[in-house]
Amino acid sequence: MEGMTLVRDDSPSSAATGVWSLAGRSEELERIAASARGRAGPAGAVLIGPAGVGKTRVAREALRAAEQRGALVRWVAGTASARELPLGAFAATVKLTDLDPARLVPQATEALLAGAGPAGAVVVVDDAHQLDELSAVLVHQLVLRKAANVVLTLRTGETAPDAVTALWKDGHLLRLELEPLSPQETATLVETRLGGLVDDVAVRRLWSITRGNPLYLRQLVDDELASGRLRQVVGVWRWSGRFTLSPALVELVAPRIGKLPQNQRDVLDVLTFGGPLEVPLLAELTGARVMEEMEDKGLIEVCQQGRRWQVRLADPMLGEVQRMRTGALYARRLRRRIASALSARGGRRADDALRHAVLLLDSDVQPDAVLLTKAARRATELGDLALAARLARTAVYVGGGFESRLLLGTALGWTGRVAEAGSEWAALRTLAQTDVQQAQAAMARAKVLAWSGRPAEAEAELAAAAYATNDEAAALELAGVRSVLDAYLGRTVQAAETGAEVLAHPRCPSAAVPWVSWGLAMACGGLGRLDGIEKALRRIESEASGAGLHQLALVVMSSMRGLLLAGLPDQADRIARWFREQCPDSPGRRSVDIFTGFMSAESASFRGQVETAARGYRQAVAAHHGADPNGWIFTGLVGLTTALGMRGDPASARQALQAMTAEHHPTYVYLAPNVLIARAWVVAAEGEVSEAAALARKAAGVAASQGQSAVEVFALHTAVRFGDGTVADRLTRLATEVNGPRAQIAAAHAVALAADDGPGLQAVSVRLEQIGALLLAVDAAAQAAAAFFRHNRRGSAQTATARARRLAQACEGARTPALAALTAPPEITRRQREIIALAASGLSNGEIAQRLVVSIRTVENHLYRASTKLGVSNRAELAALIDEA
Structure with a gap:
């Protein structure tokens, strides 16, 4: 693949030639335009939304469209400083000569609309909540008299003058709430900017951080593009590495934090370094009342996860700014405090142990090997292999034994660090005390050997372990792994027989179920036996809680393949949806995202x-x-x-x-x-x-x-x-x-x-x-x-x-x-069309004859007959006629 366009690893901005377009706002623009065309309804619109959602951009686009149709256009910006002066917002737009208060509004109106023609006038007032009272009266009069089409922008949560508020409350202006961009709108906007396909994982990450705020999105994408972390690989824009907030982004977000009282900043700190957290736990750490205040302000969100209610930041950018500004010592102490509270509440779920261990890992307290190993196991199940390796390595460092080494070797091997995994496999052989552990060590090595391109060595490893073991459970698990390898190596019948035998065994160990289900589903899919796929799916579904997402995905993918081969795409899509429902929203689930992407592509x-x-x-x-x-x-x-x-x-x-x-x-x-x-x-x-x-x-x-x-x-x-x-x-x-x-x-x-x-x-x-x-x-x-x-x-x-x-x-x-x-001329036979297509690609008659294993005379005859049928005189015209279709 080296040097080919398909796999070129492009420079960070080599293809980023696009511009930031306006995405997801076509409906709003059409409604604004409709209000300008008709005189019976509202004489304009008010655009309401949070900072950065794109109100100003939509207003500018509406103004540009009005100018193109010949309207007189005026842009007015409300500011805090101009609010102190009568008609301060309009001072830069109109020059007043008569300062008589009774004449100010009529004079400003006349000056504002001077020069308006048959297409009328459009006045945009940006940040209308900043208007002084007299400016608000002027806007109110423009709307009531229908002297101009008026578009206002207002920031959510800000108090506007009564004259402005009355305009939409009394139905004089359309009220249009601008929502953040959806993930699909985010993808469209970013792909237009970058001029090419953007990785779905990158889009989800961009959306999760910006929550569809166009202003944040534009700044973040441009910053990451400049840093080289957002770059094009194999024609796909991918985003890797931990991003760093630029000064421009900090300037956009920081003022919101500066306005918060200390108790609300405490909530922000806790959710930044420990969130999302369950409602009772956060209330214990920060107090219930302050949580309610922050929810009212739209700073936090409460969402249900299963039977639990969790709290998270509504704007993740606030957390990113706070993380950047917080000192390391305070952050480490805060993580320890959150971890202690989590432990005191006696969390019993595997995810609680994972959260606890990660918090302690980055705190001023050293976690013990038992907790770290349990957390590494859960991270492996969730498909976050980078985190699993980090946890397992620390567990080994603080005295963890066989399982810690096993998890570390597995995580390293599956992420391609086979050389590093080799030293862990060597240590595992020394640490293994039982037949089961010896088999587990052999399977860990065999799995990585097989899928890193060394199947013969993997087979030898499994065979040696099977020969040496006297433990029934270990032998069954080894057979399950062997069934998968047989399926991959094209021994389909053998894989199906082994898989069915192991899965039907009355003492089939739970550790063997994911592997044997994978092997059985894969083999039966190739064989065209739906009953085998059904058995594998039924068994893995019943034990899904004990199987990692990585293993679960492989069974589902193999089952999907069989169902698609059988012509049952709806059933295939159904089990793909079921798998996605099992996947938590984990930031490190790269392998899981790849699985779901493959499932969608196959369907x-x-x-x-x-x-x-x-x-x-x-x-x-x-x-x-x-x-x-x-x-x-x-x-x-x-x-x-x-x-x-x-x-x-x-x-x-x-x-x-x-x-x-x-x-x-x-x-x-x-x-x-x-x-x-x-x-x-x-x-x-x-x-x-x-x-x-x-x-x-x-x-x-x-x-x-x-x-x-x-x-x-x-x-x-x-x-x-x-x-x-x-x-x-x-x-x-x-x-x-x-x-x-x-x-x-x-x-x-x-x-x-x-x-x-x-x-x-x-x-x-x-x-x-x-x-x-x-x-x-x-x-x-x-x-x-x-x-x-x-x-x-x-x-x-x-x-x-x-x-x-x-x-x-x-x-x-x-x-x-x-x-x-x-679409080809019906007079042309299949063989003639084939020869014409090859001729159109630039091949000579001799090259065509060699390709099709026929004589040159045969090629010439076909071309002649086709030309005669179609009434053309040369091969260029003939190719053009065929190509035209």
């Missing part, structure tokens, strides 16, 4: 949402660029290559294919058919549809050799999409062996294609649409249209064509060979 790929799928896969690749301990880059590139091929983007798909080949992972043998299918989509995008069909058939043969019958169906169905009518018999047989609707529909599709059966292909398209496989349904409908045309059924061909195009609208710009052929 989108099945449904034909090629852009969504490509986005998800690209983010997964970017997240591991430079350090990929578990094969995520390879897996992501397999999906990305396929999605780009289905999108009909040959250059990007070929580039992804080259990167995928460079990142080949020796443990991921079960993906060998998918690698060939990805290659098939690349060559199909390049115009070699016959070669694509051959690669899909080859993928089916590899899947069959591994016992992955459901994958074989997938591969053969891909060949059918490329126009291969030779695989109907095999698919018909597989339909009797593989569970789920996909196999039966694929067989019907192949039979109808082989028979050139337009109605049959149309019926298949309907069935594919019903199971949510929209791009597959597009291809079947396009093939139906071609069959109808060949049988001179023009009306039916038009109906099928319309259906294909309607379905394609939901497929985000996908361009498959069948869909491309739909």
Whole structure:
């Protein structure tokens, strides 16, 4: 992958060429514009919201739009200093010569509106809560007389003059509450600014810190861009590292803290260094009354987490400023105080132990090894491996034993620090006193060896441990891990048999359940056995509380794969939602976010949402660029290559294919058919549809050799999409062996294609649409249209064509060979179109002949016949005519 555009690690601002646009405010702007167009309703609007929410920006945009339609525009700004003077806000806008109080307002009105034409006048008053009483009267008169369209901005929580307040209370002005940006609006705004795809994790982090405040967001993004922490990797903008507040951000936020009394600052301190906290605990530390005062001011939020009510800062920026300003000694003492209160309340949940340990770790008290080990175990379960390593390392330092070392070695290994993990594995062998501990040490090493690309060594480690142990529970857990490795190495039947045997064992230990469920779900998904997937899911769901999110995610992902192969996307999405519900909002759950991103991409790929799928896969690749301990880059590139091929983007798909080949992972043998299918989509995008069909058939043969019958169906169905009518018999047989609707529909599709059966292909398209496989349904409908045309059924061909195009609208710009052929001149045969496409790409007749394994004369004849049919005189015109579609 080195040096390729797909994986370039760009400089911090190389692609940040965009500007800050106005996002999420179209409705407000339209309502303001509507109020200016009509004379019957309110003569303007008042924009109300907290500082930084974008009131001024919306008002400026409304003023700009008014100026473009020819209106006279006036901008007035209320300030604290001008509030001391009569008509002080308007002093910079109008010059008054008559200081008679009775004449001031009429004279100011006349001066303000001088020069207004047929389009009228628009007056914007920014920070109208700062107006003096006479200025407020002037604004009131403008509105009542409908002399101008008036737009006011007011800050939430500020007291405005009565004349201003009456304007919306009496219905003279629209009251528009500007809400903070949503996460999706935040993503749109940041991507426009940066000019490219932004990682979903970065968007969530930006939103969680700024809470959708556009002013904070703009400043934070620009600061992090300048620092290099926000940078583009593999075409994806990612944000890494701990951010530092710039002086500009501090200036924006600090005044709010300066206005707080000391008791409210105490609440701010406690939530900054220990939050979120349960209501009773915070009340014990700071007092209940002050909490109520802060909630009334909108400074804190109370939210329910399960059966508990927790308090957090409503504006996380306040906490960031306070953290920066607080001295280290006070912060360490405060953490110890919070930890002591938490311990005194006797928190029994694993998360309480984790919170307690983290607080003590950064306090002036040294936590004990037992607490640290318990916390490290919980951090591992939550997928926060960096925190788990830190806690486990400290536990080892203060005297922790075998489990502390085991957790440290696991965390280091899973985060790619295999060399560091090696010393921990060596220590584990010395510390292990029982067969169970010896097996645990072997499994920890084998897992990391396998997914860091050394499967043979992993197998040897597991075999040696299994031979040496006399403990039944240890032997069952070793077998569970072995079932996963077998599934990855393409020994599908063996993995399924081992997994079923271990899971059905009456004394199957709880530690083995996540591993054996993973192995069973993965193997049965490949085999096309839904009952095995159901057993694995049912067992892991019943023991989800004892399984870590990392392990739970792997079982769910494997189950999703099987359900999608079976043609059951709704069930796949359902278990993905269930998994997301199990995930707490943890700042360090990077691996969990990657899992959920993969789940979304896989579902989108099945449904034909090629852009969504490509986005998800690209983010997964970017997240591991430079350090990929578990094969995520390879897996992501397999999906990305396929999605780009289905999108009909040959250059990007070929580039992804080259990167995928460079990142080949020796443990991921079960993906060998998918690698060939990805290659098939690349060559199909390049115009070699016959070669694509051959690669899909080859993928089916590899899947069959591994016992992955459901994958074989997938591969053969891909060949059918490329126009291969030779695989109907095999698919018909597989339909009797593989569970789920996909196999039966694929067989019907192949039979109808082989028979050139337009109605049959149309019926298949309907069935594919019903199971949510929209791009597959597009291809079947396009093939139906071609069959109808060949049988001179023009009306039916038009109906099928319309259906294909309607379905394609939901497929985000996908361009498959069948869909491309739909728009080609009907006189052109499939082979002629293939040759024309290759000629259009710049290949000579000889190169085309070599690619397609035909003679040069055959190529020349096809080009001549196509030219004659279409009435063109050269290959350039021919290519243009085909491309026009």
